[in-house]
Amino acid sequence: MKYALYTGCVAKGAGKELYTATFLVAEKLGIELVEMTDAACCGAGVIHEGNPFLADVVNARTFASAEEQGLDIMTICGTCQGVLVKTLKKLTSDDAYKKKVNAELAEIKKEFKGTVKVKGLTEIILQDYGLDKLKEKVVNPLKGVKSAPFYGCYTLRPSENSYLENPDNPDELEKLIKALGAEPVDYPERLACCGFPILMMNKKNSLTMGGNAINGAKNAGADCLVTPCPLCFLSFDSYQFEMEKYTSGNFGLPVLHTPQLIGLALGIDSKHMRMNTHITTVESLLEKTTS
Amino acid sequence: MIKHDIVIIGAGLAGMRAALEACENHDVAIVTKIYPTRSHSGAAQGGVAAALANLAEDDSPDFHMFDTVKGSDFLGDQDAIEIMVNDAPHVIREMEHFGCVFSRDEKGRIAQRAFGGHSKPRSCYAADRTGHALLHSLYEQILKVSKKLTIYSEYYLRDLVINDFTCNGAIIQDIKTGKIEVLNSKAVLMATGGYGRAFQITSNAFACSGDGLIAAMNNGVPLMDMEFVQFHPTGLYGQGILVSEAARGEGGYLVNGKGERFMETYASKMMELAPRDIVSRSEQTEINEGRGIDGKDFVHLDMRHLGREKILEKLPQVRQLGIDFIGVDMIDAPIPIQPTAHYSMGGIPCDVHGQVIRDKDSSPVRGLFAAGECACVSVHGANRLGTNSLLEAVVFGKRAGASLNEFALNTNRVEISDENHALERTNKLTKELREMNGKESINVVRNEMKNSMTNDCGVYRNPEKMGRCLNKIKDLQKRFKDCSLGDKGSLFNTDFFEAIELKNMLDFSEIILVGAIERKESRGGHARTDYEKRDDVNWLKHTLATKSADGEIKLDYKPVSITKHQPEERKY
Amino acid sequence: MKTVVVTIDRFDQENQRGSYQQDFTIEIPNGLTVLDCLNKIKWEQDHTLTYRMSCRSAICGSCAFRINGKSKLGCKTQADDVITNGKLRIGPIGNTDIIKDLVVDLEPFWYKLKKVKPWLFANKPKDTTKEFYQSSEGYHKIEDASTCILCACCISECNSLKVDKNYVGPAALAKAQRFIDDSRDKNFVQRTREISEPTKVWDCTHCGECSERCPTDAKPLSRIEEIRERVVNAGVHNNGGARHLLSFFKSVGSSGTLDERKIPIESVGIGNLHANLGEIMPVGLKMLSHGKAPSMIHHNVDKVGEVRKIFKKLNKL
């Protein structure tokens, strides 16, 4: 298995631990990754809101790059995944539009052919790699670890772009968590929004959303929250200490990127995955996973 | 008691258009049992007629008039029709000015399409949601002037205050709380919509229960031409949910069990686009003679030859209805359809100003006005042409609004001196209903009524069936009293209001039948197997039915206004 | 015929029963809608069950319920599509106060709709002898929004509304787009300003629930995206949302990637920085102390010239 890795901005910036964990996990699983060092930001839906055509051309350039390498794209960010799939669909379902976009790409001597696929890491593990195979690689089953899966909006909606079998009531992350030996917990905010998109505009609303989710997970007895989207992660990890200002309840919940949880079960050292750099301490979780 | 200058009952196209016209100078109240945008006008799909001549350059109001008169089987009042067709282009452009989102032709003008019974393509449309587009623009305009209006949403009209043929108020009930209020006004406009809900197979909303008609009738106002109910040829099989005539306007075929386009036999020139009475009768004949699909009681509407693109552009909502309600996508398969009770030609008699009249000499009921489907002006006569009723609602809604304005300017409010007297009937019925504790079920009575009306008072009528049906209705009226009310609460008691609606439906069903049994001819929506021909010598007249205090129904007749077009045989 | 157990989330304030759940067992043939199921229960088993309905053909917008936890129109939903293992759950829509059973208080919904001034300010005097032309493209720009039936399905699961009752919500915003983009309206400039105010277009968190639940083509999130495009391109930049967007453009347009050092500062607005330093500082400091702060130098993606070229040609902001 070999993919062109689309890291997204966060994994190269404020969330370097995701980048590190991804390579460590991929290595353990025997998935070969070629980092797309020339790929631009997907726009996170924001560029699209200022100029949809521009956003589509930039993303088409990314697709063309992967096509040149002859590889499908692997994303490690729920938001990038959602944005790229949406663009891909638009381009492949409308020939005239594709032509228009390609006319722009021609100026930088690129062409989008429409052969590339875009898949997320979790999706690849679930669908292509297989949970049975993953189970075989688990050396440190996360017994007794209660994990709250947080799907993230872009993984769920629009449902027609989602890889999930039933985006209104999915169980894919739960299955993954179980395969790692841990126990998924159910809580009301499992499919809600983390609040990140409006963090810069309306901090109160944003952190109330995040706070509700942390509370919900804590109240359901979670030892940690795990998410395939690094923006959700940023919200929950970096801002958790501030959420207390806006919502009352239980805080101090360790937050993990999906590959980190997988990494722990595969026996990768938490420090190697830079879990010590998380803003919300993961000590309580690590006590459980190493005992 | 709450005072307003003008009270408008109903927030469909007719009610809101009138309110807009009248609110400039007066304190206007709109009362509606469902939120305004839920009114059944929103369900209209196909279009609204106006001779804009965008698609057929030689179209004119004169052609529109002739088509309407002919479509009405010559029972339409020609003075009213003439006003409607002349006003049509103006009110439609006015709606455009109000922001109505019309589909457009390549020049940016309002798009038009063909429709049954119209000799020119003059149906102005907004894809297949024309009523929705019109209703929402009017609601938007109402919001714009909302400071001048009071909207009583989810309030139910219980009664009118009429003494000596002068109306000065209405009794309404807050559905949310059950509280009954007396509204005292200078004038009241009835705009309560149609009465199709008494039939099992119907395209009408649950709200179309003829409440306004019965409130008027209980106060001595006659109902006109109630026997004329339009059966639309293309109701989704089993439900009656409408497949717009736009489907045929865009070129759909009607096909029988033998695979034939059977309209060839009945209207070789206009084929599927003959007026509805003719197409429905033809369809029913096919079914009755065993040529339904697989011999069953439906035929097919075939759209497949139009192709995916045209269907998606012109009929997206209709296509979706087929998918949602019977699981058939018209792009791939023909749709099973049957005639469905669709439009109420009859209603509260009024003149071209919306002034309600009480007898054949057109004596007025002072302060009472009517517009829209609940009114009978009559522009549709025995059969309404598709797209003419949205038009009627807007044209006569506007005219009624202007009349209300005039009237209220020149009239002082007559105080309701005896509130208890005004509330008498309402309180009595409320008490009776709340105490109903019999062994009959409202649901069973309602189902029996609907089945009976569809089976015995449908497209084809004969004396035996109608007699049987009338007996049935009378029996059900008795059994209704022996029903029990399951919900005794006050808050949002829909059980209670459903009971009132059932009572209303039983009452107007009786009137439909009495009028139909008496009318010994076939004309428009009223087709008898024992009198197959139209009889202009004896029956070129409107039926006026009044209910006396002891419940007796009396019939009288009013002449038809014939100005330009003498009755002739209809050929399509 | 099959047997279905319908669990209904009920609410009764009149008899002080409050919220409760009740199971009803019904026998249904194929082809019934969820609304038909409710009618069956009301008419044959419990007359007190209360809900709104009218057209039963998905056009009046009365029958929005939560069906298996998500808002849908009862009359547009085939029971067979939502029954699992013989079970079906129906409740009132979310983000509203309940009046009785499935009937919710919609007054805030209508009130908020009015807040976006959903009526045409015609840019021509009224003259009913002439048509008010609009091109086909002009029509298509507002067509989707105009299909809204005001059913309130979209507000039920809205994440922003859940944390902020003052947020105008998706339906009102969809309606706003319909007028912002109407070629016949003369208030474009004023509308773009008003819609950029707090509680409006920039308070949407982009969760996608509204479009997911919307039974028509109105799809509010798409309309919200269109409004944002209009307002930033119309130069309404005096708010966090627009500044955030511009900051994105600047960063990606120059380096191909996000400059996380600048986004927060630019979003708050340089002019407002002093006042809002407290907003940004705590997290920044924490990040620093955890070795998480972005590197001092912002790196460009490889072949950044290509990205710059695309931006140079297409970016209008």
Ligand SMILES: Cc1cc2nc3c(=O)[nH]c(=O)nc-3n(C[C@H](O)[C@H](O)[C@H](O)COP(=O)(O)OP(=O)(O)OC[C@H]3O[C@@H](n4cnc5c(N)ncnc54)[C@H](O)[C@@H]3O)c2cc1C
């Ligand atoms: C499915 C369908 C499709 C149609 N398509 C077309 C078409 O394409 N073209 C066309 O011209 N016509 C069409 N028609 C007919 C047309 O839609 C109606 O005749 C017209 O809209 C009626 O408008 P209205 O204002 O009179 O009544 P409605 O829109 O029905 O409004 C009635 C109002 O009265 C209120 N009301 C009723 N009873 C009470 C009460 N007791 N208390 C308080 N308020 C009450 C209701 O709340 C509502 O606001 C169609 C009809 C149907 C059923």
Ligand code: SF4
């Ligand atoms: S996308 Fe925006 S408006 Fe729509 S549900 Fe989410 S927060 Fe609400």
Ligand code: SF4
């Ligand atoms: S936007 Fe969609 S879901 Fe919201 S009210 Fe309109 S039609 Fe209903």
Ligand code: FES
């Ligand atoms: S009853 Fe009208 S939308 Fe469902």
